[in-house]
Amino acid sequence: MNREEILLKNYPELASLFNEIKKIKESFDSEFLAKLNRSLPFNELLFDRWDRAKMLGFGEGTSIYDSSYVFGDVKVGNNTWIGPNTVLDGSGHLTIGDNCSISAAVQIYTHDTVKWAISGGSEQYEYVSTSIGNNCYIGPSSIISSGVNLGSGCIVGANSFVNRSFPENSKIAGNPAKII
Amino acid sequence: MNREEILLKNYPELASLFNEIKKIKESFDSEFLAKLNRSLPFNELLFDRWDRAKMLGFGEGTSIYDSSYVFGDVKVGNNTWIGPNTVLDGSGHLTIGDNCSISAAVQIYTHDTVKWAISGGSEQYEYVSTSIGNNCYIGPSSIISSGVNLGSGCIVGANSFVNRSFPENSKIAGNPAKII
Amino acid sequence: MNREEILLKNYPELASLFNEIKKIKESFDSEFLAKLNRSLPFNELLFDRWDRAKMLGFGEGTSIYDSSYVFGDVKVGNNTWIGPNTVLDGSGHLTIGDNCSISAAVQIYTHDTVKWAISGGSEQYEYVSTSIGNNCYIGPSSIISSGVNLGSGCIVGANSFVNRSFPENSKIAGNPAKII
Numbered sequence: 001m002n003r004e005e006i007l008l009k010n011y012p013e014l015a016s017l018f019n020e021i022k023k024i025k026e027s028f029d030s031e032f033l034a035k036l037n038r039s040l041p042f043n044e045l046l047f048d049r050w051d052r053a054k055m056l057g058f059g060e061g062t063s064i065y066d067s068s069y070v071f072g073d074v075k076v077g078n079n080t081w082i083g084p085n086t087v088l089d090g091s092g093h094l095t096i097g098d099n100c101s102i103s104a105a106v107q108i109y110t111h112d113t114v115k116w117a118i119s120g121g122s123e124q125y126e127y128v129s130t131s132i133g134n135n136c137y138i139g140p141s142s143i144i145s146s147g148v149n150l151g152s153g154c155i156v157g158a159n160s161f162v163n164r165s166f167p168e169n170s171k172i173a174g175n176p177a178k179i180i
Numbered sequence: 181m182n183r184e185e186i187l188l189k190n191y192p193e194l195a196s197l198f199n200e201i202k203k204i205k206e207s208f209d210s211e212f213l214a215k216l217n218r219s220l221p222f223n224e225l226l227f228d229r230w231d232r233a234k235m236l237g238f239g240e241g242t243s244i245y246d247s248s249y250v251f252g253d254v255k256v257g258n259n260t261w262i263g264p265n266t267v268l269d270g271s272g273h274l275t276i277g278d279n280c281s282i283s284a285a286v287q288i289y290t291h292d293t294v295k296w297a298i299s300g301g302s303e304q305y306e307y308v309s310t311s312i313g314n315n316c317y318i319g320p321s322s323i324i325s326s327g328v329n330l331g332s333g334c335i336v337g338a339n340s341f342v343n344r345s346f347p348e349n350s351k352i353a354g355n356p357a358k359i360i
Numbered sequence: 361m362n363r364e365e366i367l368l369k370n371y372p373e374l375a376s377l378f379n380e381i382k383k384i385k386e387s388f389d390s391e392f393l394a395k396l397n398r399s400l401p402f403n404e405l406l407f408d409r410w411d412r413a414k415m416l417g418f419g420e421g422t423s424i425y426d427s428s429y430v431f432g433d434v435k436v437g438n439n440t441w442i443g444p445n446t447v448l449d450g451s452g453h454l455t456i457g458d459n460c461s462i463s464a465a466v467q468i469y470t471h472d473t474v475k476w477a478i479s480g481g482s483e484q485y486e487y488v489s490t491s492i493g494n495n496c497y498i499g500p501s502s503i504i505s506s507g508v509n510l511g512s513g514c515i516v517g518a519n520s521f522v523n524r525s526f527p528e529n530s531k532i533a534g535n536p537a538k539i540i
Contacts, residue, residue, distance in 0.1 A: 006387055046201065087264070141339070355517070
């Protein structure tokens with residue numbers, strides 16, 4: 001698929017804009033590879049993840065990738081790392097503490113659309129708040145349901161589904177997640 | 181990583197384009213936060229998810245995020261919500277009904293590359309159609325294999341792997357998914 | 361949310377740039393639908409996945425979507441397909457062979473932040489190398505931990521969590537993954 005040719009055929013006046021966008025990307029690509037030894041999606045090259053955390057009122061030293069979706073009322077403490085492709089749903093109020101590792105593709109919810117879907121849209125969404133303490137590790141692709149409270153120091157294994165609360169320093173994994 | 185400085189060093193003539201792109205993003209960011217209380221990835225800020233659903237011929241009231249990948253022949257009914265980071269593979273024909281909730285990071289397949297990979301590329305991809313009825317809730321990060329038919333009113337728990345068909349109103353979860 | 365109106369209110373001079381970006385997108389959208397029967401996120405429309413693989417020094421015929429995150433030292437062989445929303449972490453050295461299918465949302469790690477998180481940031485990240493042989497199929501959303509070695513010809517089921525090594529031609533699935 002030759003993009004330049006498509007534009008030259010349909011919108012020849014836009015080919016130079018497209019080439020400028022490509023040059024911006026290549027310029028950032030080179031710098032990220034050389035200085036940080038990483039290769040990122042286009043949107044991450046363009047925008048800074050600490051700037052976004054600041055814009056959202058998250059704590060000092062916290063970062064959040066551009067590919068993260070943040071809904072509603074989400075509070076995050078200091079020095080927490082929020083990975084790419086995450087979903088932080090604060091429509092029912094979400095709190096995350098300091099120094100957590102929210103791994104890539106983690107989804108944390110405070111609302112639930114099960115009843116909405118199976119009622120054919122006649123029932124409402126349901127909202128319950130969720131909280132994650134300090135110093136928690138949430139493994140890649142884990143899902144945390146609305147209403148869950150995880151105490152500080154919890155470790156959640158990769159690909160877990162957490163549908164109930166656990167006290168501090170719990171080590172949990174599985175679907176549904178249990179103490180391991 | 182100061183992006184302005186990188187451009188000023190390599191392509192000073194592109195620094196103003198980059199700043200214009202940043203202003204467009206900031207403008208949409210502010211509006212989404214103020215009006216919809218959400219913060220979205222750059223591509224979602226730029227493009228409307230109902231417009232995309234219409235472009236794809238999906239039903240009235242259905243929306244699909246920009247971060248969704250849609251392959252081949254995919255039909256979707258009315259008022260269905262298709263979340264971010266989803267994969268809808270219709271290379272072997274996929275049908276999704278009305279009023280479904282296709283949660284974030286769900287992947288629904290109608291082809292399979294297992295034989296292709298383990299044969300070192302000498303075997304072909306395999307294609308079988310898949311269907312999801314009306315009023316189904318597919319939980320976050322669940323994967324649905326090619327050939328699966330889910331009847332209307334099914335609930336699929338988060339992080340499930342669904343590799344066989346289930347009749348209407350089934351409530352399933354796990355890896356592989358079973359009735360719960 | 362009418363984006364044109366937002367710009368006309370805040371930055372009327374940027375409305376034409378936004379419309380040009382939309383035209384570029386629509387132009388590529390049409391061509392991808394007509395020629396390849398697929399609809400992709402904005403960043404995938406703009407940039408070629410074979411070009412990116414070449415830029416990263418991956419083997420002949422290998423492709424990697426723009427939405428993939430690649431960190432550190434990652435080596436990939438020939439004719440390997442790397443799906444969207446994947447994370448390839450080579451901070452501790454990652455090798456992937458020829459002709460593999462690395463499905464969408466797979467994450468492969470060579471570092472671990474569990475001790476960092478639960479120690480409140482006082483312990484260091486841990487790094488161990490990971491390798492995937494030739495002709496492997498890694499199912500959608502599977503997570504592979506640091507230190508895992510998968511021999512050639514392995515099949516990993518969808519939504520698995522692989523936290524130990526397996527010899528060639530193993531067929532594994534589950535959380536944690538076991539021989540099936």
